Amino acid sequence: MSAKTNFKQPKSKPKTATKRKSQKNASDSNSSTPRGTPVQKEISNDSAGPTSSNDGSTTRSAVPTPSSLYVINEGKSMLGDDHHLEIPDDTNEGYLSRLSIESFDDHEGILSNKNSASLDFSRNPSITPTGGKKSSKHVKFSLNTDAWSSTTLSSTAPTENSGDDLDDHINVVLRVRPANGQERERKDQLVTKFHGEGRVEVDHVSVNRSFVYNVVFEPEASQEDVFDHSGVKKLIDMSINGYACTAFAFGQTGSGKTHTMTGPPQQKDGKVYISLPVTENGEEFEGGKQPETDMQGVIQRSFRYLVQQLGQVSGNKTIKASYLEIYNEQVIDLLNTNHRRYLNVRWSKNKGFYVENLFIVECETVDDLMAVLEEGRTITPVNFCVFNENVTC
Ligand SMILES: Nc1ncnc2c1ncn2[C@@H]1O[C@H](COP(=O)(O)OP(=O)(O)OP(=O)(O)O)[C@@H](O)[C@H]1O
Known part of the structure; x- marks a missing residue:
């Protein structure tokens, strides 16, 4: 496979309301497409279809039908249906400054795409509450579809056991380095096979084992690929929103x-x-x-x-x-x-x-x-x- 990076597709729809709050931060920042990397895989079933911008990032041209929306509000995450966001009664008027949205395209029961955006409420006049603020528990927001046109999409695939809450918090990324000079001199063989979608097989003499990761970087992956697609950018976004994050x-x-x-x-x-x-x-x-x-x-x-x-x-x-x-x-x-x-x-x-x-x-x-x-x-x-x-x- 020529891909430098492969992403595992989500297998099942993640839990919604019961998810921990850190999972709710949808601020997505995987903003560029690695050279030669099939990022399209992440969004291939997207009905709206991605478009490529001049800087190489993949963008969306239309709003998908969201199946879930949520808002990050000082660490609290509230899930609503469609365009209804649940705002607690004690939310201060004007307090809501950031709106995070996730949408899932469900194809035959398999969650194929996860599109997310984090929009600055205060600086984006196209997103306005059309319902009441404090007085109404359910606040309806009108979304200007143009606001999505520059929203970058990415896949943050959960691991296979997506029923486990921990999987929502920990992104395990594998990078396989190229053989070094000594290894090449010895004519060492790469025993790792890359099957795409985060699947790696180690095949050597009596050992044959397969592993699944959130993201796998093959030896040809660049430093830029790793930064853009390892999820580190998302961690930084989350830390700006007040979460404690670690890259290890x-x-x-x-x-x-x-x-x-x-x-x-x-x-x-x-x-x-x-x-x-x-x-x-x-x-x-x-x-x-x-x-x-x-x-x-x-x-x-x-x-x-x-x-x-x-x-x-x-x-x-x-x-x-x-x-x-x-x-x-x-x-x-x-x-x-x-x-x-x-x-x-x-x-x-x-x-x-x-x-x-x-x-x-x-x-x-x-x-x-x-x-x-x-x-x-x-x-x-x-x-x-x-x-x-x-x-x-
Ligand atoms: N992706 C890569 N592409 C090219 N060279 C690499 C890559 N990864 C590692 N190397 C080279 O392999 C050698 C070992 O890498 P590095 O020093 O980063 O390992 P390390 O895990 O930090 O080791 P240690 O734990 O001993 O400090 C270095 O010469 C490094 O430049």
Whole structure:
């Protein structure tokens, strides 16, 4: 199969009203189509049909018949039928600023497409409540179909056991890296077969096992493909809406975690730097070699996307960054080199779990965030050991 990315189609209609609130955030941000990737698969049964815009994103030209709508209202999700949204009696007038909508095209009982949009109520005059606000429990909204024309579609396929609530919260994505030089020299064979729709088979001598993931990236997938289709953008959108989100890279040594998260290291004057983009005014980032933009990892792309998305949100917002490493079950602050001791993980009623005395930096720009990443990267558990009087290495 030539596809770089394959998506598993949803098997059944997800639960509706009983779903946890984080699942209700439909802010969809998989905004671009990876080169050579059959994103059409995600939306192939769409009666309205996708259209491609100049920037390569897939857009919808008409409103589907929604079977469910919901609104995100400070963490509460309320499901309504058709265009009726249930607004609780205690909702303040004018409070509703964001409307999130999902629609499902049900073909012969199989959920084939999931289209979603998150529309800014305050800035989108085409979406107006036609019913009462506070006074009416059921508020009817009129939707201007034009508002959908620039809405990007994507598939966030649940896993096979979609009956399990956890599946709604955890997106498991597999990336298979290409063979490295040594492996190619040894003429190692790829034992992974890609069957599409998130299905992967490992076939090697006596081992034959199949696995299903939400998204599978084949060895040819680019860094851009991974960022655009792994669901990380959606996590960022959700975090802007107040949800706690985590992107977690897991894999054996040499499997490509660092490559995926930060890209390959850049070198200049004998020093290794992470793959850093140029600054906003086009200059090289301080200390970094002019990077190959294509090779930026999920983290750098997330910084840019976060700052860009926050720029569209009204009101005060602050980005705070910290950088820690958990190594041998000990927490190390990678930003505070003066405090070379393991930090304690505590729990409090108000904060939940937190790391005590963790250094937190306020960031305003992408460059600030990049600097945090670069700063933290210079400390490794190994040189931490050298500095830490309490550690035996
Ligand atoms: N998708 C990829 N395309 C090209 N090269 C890759 C890819 N993924 C990983 N590599 C290369 O494979 C090597 C190992 O990758 P990487 O260092 O990211 O692994 P890792 O999982 O972070 O390992 P460790 O846990 O030991 O730090 C690196 O040289 C990296 O550039």
